[in-house]
Amino acid sequence: MRRVRVIDSHTGGEPTRLVVEGGPDLGPGTALERRERFRESHDRFRAGVVNEPRGFDAMVGAVLCPPNGDEAVAQVIFFNNVGYLGMCVHGMIGVAETLRRRGMLELGGHRFETPAGLVGVEIHDDRTVSVANVLSYRTQKDIQVEVPGLGTVTGDVAWGGNWFFLVDDHGQDLANPDLLHLTDVTADIRAALTAAGVVGADGSEVDHIELFAAAPGEGADSRNFVLCPGREYDRSPCGTGTSAKMACLAADGKLAPGQVWRQEGIVGSVFEGTIEAVDGGVMPTVRGRAWITAENSLLFHDDDPFAEGIPL
Ligand code: PYC
Numbered sequence: 001m002r003r004v005r006v007i008d009s010h011t012g013g014e015p016t017r018l019v020v021e022g023g024p025d026l027g028p029g030t031a032l033e034r035r036e037r038f039r040e041s042h043d044r045f046r047a048g049v050v051n052e053p054r055g056f057d058a059m060v061g062a063v064l065c066p067p068n069g070d071e072a073v074a075q076v077i078f079f080n081n082v083g084y085l086g087m088c089v090h091g092m093i094g095v096a097e098t099l100r101r102r103g104m105l106e107l108g109g110h111r112f113e114t115p116a117g118l119v120g121v122e123i124h125d126d127r128t129v130s131v132a133n134v135l136s137y138r139t140q141k142d143i144q145v146e147v148p149g150l151g152t153v154t155g156d157v158a159w160g161g162n163w164f165f166l167v168d169d170h171g172q173d174l175a176n177p178d179l180l181h182l183t184d185v186t187a188d189i190r191a192a193l194t195a196a197g198v199v200g201a202d203g204s205e206v207d208h209i210e211l212f213a214a215a216p217g218e219g220a221d222s223r224n225f226v227l228c229p230g231r232e233y234d235r236s237p238c239g240t241g242t243s244a245k246m247a248c249l250a251a252d253g254k255l256a257p258g259q260v261w262r263q264e265g266i267v268g269s270v271f272e273g274t275i276e277a278v279d280g281g282v283m284p285t286v287r288g289r290a291w292i293t294a295e296n297s298l299l300f301h302d303d304d305p306f307a308e309g310i311p312l
Helices: 031-041 043-050 089-101 179-195 239-251
Strands: 002-011 014-021 060-065 074-079 108-114 117-123 128-132 137-147 151-159 163-167 208-213 222-227 261-264 270-278 281-300
Touching: 002 089, 014 043, 014 089, 031 043, 031 060, 031 074, 043 060, 043 074, 043 281, 060 089, 074 089, 089 108, 089 117, 089 128, 089 239, 089 281, 137 179, 137 239, 137 281, 151 179, 151 239, 163 179, 163 239, 179 208, 179 222, 208 239, 222 239, 239 261, 239 270, 239 281
Parallel strands: 014 060, 074 108, 163 208, 222 261
Antiparallel strands: 002 014, 002 281, 060 074, 108 117, 117 128, 128 281, 137 151, 151 163, 208 222, 261 270, 270 281
């Protein structure tokens, strides 16, 4: 029997499950190299940790690996119900809170290597965490796709550590959301993008779809709904999506360096973001808070037909 110790947290409602003991040996290398080894040789472990019956579709998992040099305290690789992420801001906030609580990180600044690049983490004394994310930028503006049942949908393609399609004009109600309907609509938009051959700059699928509307209250500048790769929606405001949004706003001259952008998610939690302008885009910082929800051991029995998750 394999025993895997995990600590669960949520950041603005979105869960993160950090493996703290019993994870796979991913060998030497960069976070990107280790992520590919994870995918090739340990994908069943990924599925067993985040999918039913031990997890559920919205769960994001994380494993820590030793750093590859002296630039970072550790590497983090994030995964979900269908695969692997480049970066995950809500997850990074959850990992930082978990490590702080275990006495492994002090208040103040730290750096982590992720498959998308180096990120900074600042743990504040009010328990919030700021994540200085990777370079974020827009690659395509006002792309139009035909979506069956919706008509022509116009949006931008941008990178914030993952690839996003950002749509302002969609006719959907984000104030009183019908989550199943929004999931279907955004999944249809993603399918239409794929069918039209719209991809990220590196040829990757644009696998996150982000709808925006005015925030219903005073506490935020905007509300979003974000469809993640495995057809689940982000319960948090999505930090990589907020980074992509701020890159688009900056490119349109609507967000100045240092100006605070408050992005509300579909369950009402808020991330605060700022940008620094750099060549080729913006360097975003996103701040939020995580809460530990469980300290647990996952058990994988050799004769359990669902040790590697339920293949749905
Ligand atoms: O916060 O960056 C994020 C994120 C990505 C996927 C789910 N959350």
